[in-house]
Amino acid sequence: MDHVRVALVTGANQGVGFEVAKELVAHGVTVLVGSRNVERGEAAAQQIGPGAIPIQLDVTDAASISAAADGIRTEFGRLDLLVNNAAISNTSAGARSLQEYTATSRASNVSLDEVRAIWETNVFGVLAVYQAMLPLLRESSDARIVNVSSGVGSLTMNADPSYPSRAMFSPGYSASKTALNAVTLAMMLELEPTDIKVNLVSPGFTKTNLNGYEGTQSVEEGSREVVRVALLGPDGPTGTFTRWENATIPW
Numbered sequence: 077m078d079h080v081r082v083a084l085v086t087g088a089n090q091g092v093g094f095e096v097a098k099e100l101v102a103h104g105v106t107v108l109v110g111s112r113n114v115e116r117g118e119a120a121a122q123q124i125g126p127g128a129i130p131i132q133l134d135v136t137d138a139a140s141i142s143a144a145a146d147g148i149r150t151e152f153g154r155l156d157l158l159v160n161n162a163a164i165s166n167t168s169a170g171a172r173s174l175q176e177y178t179a180t181s182r183a184s185n186v187s188l189d190e191v192r193a194i195w196e197t198n199v200f201g202v203l204a205v206y207q208a209m210l211p212l213l214r215e216s217s218d219a220r221i222v223n224v225s226s227g228v229g230s231l232t233m234n235a236d237p238s239y240p241s242r243a244m245f246s247p248g249y250s251a252s253k254t255a256l257n258a259v260t261l262a263m264m265l266e267l268e269p270t271d272i273k274v275n276l277v278s279p280g281f282t283k284t285n286l287n288g289y290e291g292t293q294s295v296e297e298g299s300r301e302v303v304r305v306a307l308l309g310p311d312g313p314t315g316t317f318t319r320w321e322n323a324t325i326p327w
């Protein structure tokens with residue numbers, strides 16, 4: 077019998093997702109390296125080595141999602157771990173400093189098209205992948221879903237006048253993570269009667285493309301809570317929202 081766990085990490089061709097995929101492979105997990113771009117996915121999987129398998133997956137494309145699910149069913153017949161990691165912070169091609177980004181992301185001036193595009197990836201993309209992969213997760217005896225969110229989406233923290241980063245709370249990226257948290261709560265409640273676990277994790281402010289490499293943590297640091305939670309066994313918790321190491325983030 078095949079006891080190797082099979083994982084899908086979305087947006088795993090770079091950043092936190094890449095590092096998570098790499099570390100899961102190092103822990104003996106077979107990882108489907110999700111990438112919307114085929115070549116970038118192949119390059120990432122090759123860089124990780126045996127145990128990493130590239131899979132084309134654009135979380136905003138229904139056909140891509142269903143083709144990925146069909147491929148996983150044909151190849152493995154199940155999925156043990158789903159890491160919903162793919163996200164965008166904005167839609168502008170050129171690099172903007174965090175300061176510029178904040179100035180143009182206020183409720184009064186943020187582009188509605190940009191808000192819709194961000195939510196399409198960060199919220200609806202996660203829900204769509206969940207719906208497509210749930211039948212495969214149900215085929216596992218020990219399935220877990222880890223949704224990669226952010227403390228910037230915490231309503232409790234941002235409603236607190238003493239929270240230093242609250243001036244950056246925006247209808248785009250920040251509120252997309254709030255919505256992701258809400259959608260994740262719906263998943264948690266739906267799956268409570270089952271053995272499928274659902275956890276939310278924040279990497280913390282990490283040096284990646286998402287923030288123009290202005291993050292303060294390395295990708296290794298940013299990935300460790302995602303990896304820790306992803307590797308929790310059947311007796312591990314469901315319904316948590318944490319950052320390193322197992323520190324609870326208020327919803």
Ligand SMILES: NC(=O)c1ccc[n+]([C@@H]2O[C@H](COP(=O)([O-])OP(=O)(O)OC[C@H]3O[C@@H](n4cnc5c(N)ncnc54)[C@H](OP(=O)(O)O)[C@@H]3O)[C@@H](O)[C@H]2O)c1
Pocket residue numbers: 086087088089090091092093111112113116133134135136160161162163164197201224225226227278279280281282283284285286287291
């Ligand atoms: N970095 C931080 O400070 C920080 C803090 C808190 C939370 N997070 C969260 O951590 C997760 C990973 O972000 P990161 O910092 O590693 O950013 P990143 O380096 O920009 O990586 C994001 C990944 O998502 C992929 N992606 C974007 N849109 C996609 C789509 N439609 N379909 C499939 N994949 C798509 C990107 O693919 P391409 O390479 O093709 O663009 C990339 O692989 C995100 O959920 C983010 O919100 C990050």
